[in-house]
Amino acid sequence: MENYGPYFKALRESKQLTLREVEKATDVSNAYLSQLESxxxxxxxxxxxxxxxxxxxxxxxxxxxxxxxxxxxxxEQARISTGAAAHRIGEISDEEEVELLNYLKFIRSRKK
Structure with a gap:
């Protein structure tokens, strides 16, 4: 994946985490995380x-x-960590994976 920044951002946002929360848990600075995501x-x-x-x-x-x-x-690895879902939807592209993570973020935000 040439531009993997959106993937990292989608991963974080799908779990409803801020850069500061990730920084606190991983000891990776939020500035570095921001640059990684961009x-x-x-x-x-x-x-x-x-x-x-x-x-x-x-x-x-x-x-x-x-x-x-x-x-x-x-x-061979499943692209999504939830095994049952990966078996049902099959192989997905990098772009589809980012979109699925963004959709998951949307669904989780509605539950609040």
Missing amino acids: GKIKQPSPLTLHKLATYYGVSYELLMEKVGYPVPGKQ
Whole structure:
């Protein structure tokens, strides 16, 4: 994925988190997170990706792959961490994944 910033933003927003909340939980500065989401960070460190993957509840390998790192021994992975949904909808593109995360954010915001 060439411009992965919207993906990171959609991940955060789908969980209804602010940059400050992510900063507090991961020790990754909100300024860095903002730059990551806007695409100004071209190659985030694997350590940062690991912290975000753990906090967001997504696969570390998936984030590594999204930003362009080679993932040795990569096995076929579901693009969505909720296994049952992934089996029902099948393979999705990166753009569809961002849209699904944005839609999930919308649905969760209506429940408030």
